Amino acid sequence: MLGLGGSASVARGDVGDYQNTTSLSIAANSGGPPTTASTYPSSLGVSGLSGSVTRVTATLHGISYSQPNPLGALLVGPGGQNVVLLSGTPDTRDVNDATATFDDATGTAVACSTSTPAYGYGGTYHTYSCNPAAFPAPAPAGHNPDLSAFNGAIPNGTWQLYAMNSSNGPAGTITGGWSLHVETSPATxxxxxxxxxxxxxxxxxxxxxxxxxxxxxxxTPPPPPPSPPGGSSTGPTRTPPCAGLRGGRLRRCRAALRRKAAIARCKRYRGKRRARCLKRARRLR
Structure with a gap:
């Protein structure tokens, strides 16, 4: 469609790739509380992107682990949205310098009930949480199961990765750090x-x-339409969800909104995968 006396073309958003190459070492866990990475959280600055997020993928570089099933990783965006990349892989085989990308659009699903190769063997995978565990503070609670939780958010700011050893297991490293691929919608x-x-x-x-x-x-734009009689009208005002609530009622309201959004995202799946997604979504607090 041509514009007003001019030419037209498709508007595209921005694409950015960012990496923090600092190595992360995760201490062994002898069965006590989770042990955290040497940098917890590890931060990554994103800047220069316009519009809002339409897609995010995350990559862990150089994973080396003996029996990596206790490894957990949580990604947190600048606006506080957070997604568990992995937690409790069923695969207990040793991993040496592997690179894993998490992409819900093109990644391979990981079956929690079998010991199929997971992130330890390199490749692209869906996010998954086979053995959900709480990440120690200052990590936020109430985690989302899919990277689409970042859609619509502001991309610029500090992103954070929380990595931990959730249960009994040896030490491990993510020697190459981690990276993000961010795509946005056009500015308006x-x-x-x-x-x-x-x-x-x-x-x-x-x-x-x-x-x-x-x-x-x-x-040349046409003139704006005339104002309605009696002055301009801004239309009805919507009251934001949870407005006016405080304390525990506010927390419960926000948790309910997170559960509702997570349950809605489960509609894209079928069968057992939808059931697992719904189970995780209903646990959100």
Whole structure:
């Protein structure tokens, strides 16, 4: 679709790749409380991206572990959204310098009931939590099962990785650190172009002369529609969920919202995988 007297093209969001190469060492656990990585959490700064998140993948580089099943990793975004990348793999075979990427769009599902090769043998996998365990503070509680939990969030800011040895098991390392691949939606809005009588619009906008989503248009915008009688109208005001609540009622309300969102995301799955997803979602607090 052509813009107002100009040309049009598809608007695209941004793509960014970021890595923290600091090695992480995780102490052995003799059956006591979880032991945490040498840097806990490990931080990674993301900047320069416009729009909101549409896809996130995370990669652990250089995993070396003897019997890696106690390894757990939690990813937390700048807005506090958090997802368990892995927890309690069923595979107990030794791992040496493996690299694993977690991508819910293209990754391989891990069967918790069998000792099939998991992250230890390199490749791309769905996030999974075969043996959920609480990550020690300052890690947040109430974890999501899928990376889509970051969709719609602001990408820029500090991302954090919490790694731990959740139960009885030997020490391990993630020698190459970790990395993120972030994709975003197009930014939205309109702004004056070089000429005072020309405008450029991108993405979707609330301005009355904005083009449809995904179209870049240039040209002279039509005048805005007249205000309704008696002045401008902003329409009905929606009260945000949990507004006015405090203390325990606020925490319960937020937990209910997290459960509702997680349950909705389970609709993409079928059969046993949906059942596992629903089970994890209903545990969110």
């Amino acid at each position: 809005g309109c702004a004056p172009a070089a000429s005072s009588v020309r405008w450029t619009c991108w993405g979707s906008s609330t301005t009355p002369y904005a083009p449809p989503t995904g179209v870049i248009a240039t040209g």
